Amino acid sequence: MAHVRNPAGASRPNAYSCAFMVTDNLNAEAVRAFNEAIRVPVLDPYYFFLDHTEMRIKAWTDSGPTFNLERLPIEGFFYTTNGAASGLQNARIDQKKYYDKTGGVFVPIIRIDFPVDRSAQFVFQYFAAEQNVL
Structure with a gap:
């Protein structure tokens, strides 16, 4: 939270935002990161109200025998x-x-x-x- 609220980022607030990686190969660490991504905005809902939150997923392939x-x-x-x-x-x-x-x-x-x-x-x-x- 201290990093996010760093006054040095006042002109570019998103420069001090955090991202949590949840790729498959991270296993348990991905679970912890996902949980933190959900928990952090709750810590200070007033601060995060104006910030965007999003979850990005890798695009799936549209081919192969299992694609439906x-x-x-x-x-x-x-x-x-x-x-x-x-x-x-x-x-x-x-x-x-x-x-x-x-x-x-x-x-x-x-x-x-x-x-x-x-x-x-x-x-x-x-x-x-x-x-x-x-």
Whole structure:
């Protein structure tokens, strides 16, 4: 926490943020790192409210005898209206591509409205009119 809050990073706050590696070959260390990534923002939710948190996964290969597009853990195509632009159009494109490649598997488009302050909640909404395929 001392490193993250380092005043030297005030002009570039993300320069002092932390990343936790969770690659397969790290085994138990990956588990500890994952748990810390979940725990750290809870230590100071006010500080981390304005910072982004994300989890990145390695892209899977789309070939081989065990690949099955329908078994990918895709539960939705999410977009936000916060910021300069809406991601709805990209979500619609992704939904249609997935639908076509899987032979008609439907995965919904979900809008996320981020809280404007620490007392507000995230809002997740489904709108039939925004779906590219039904």
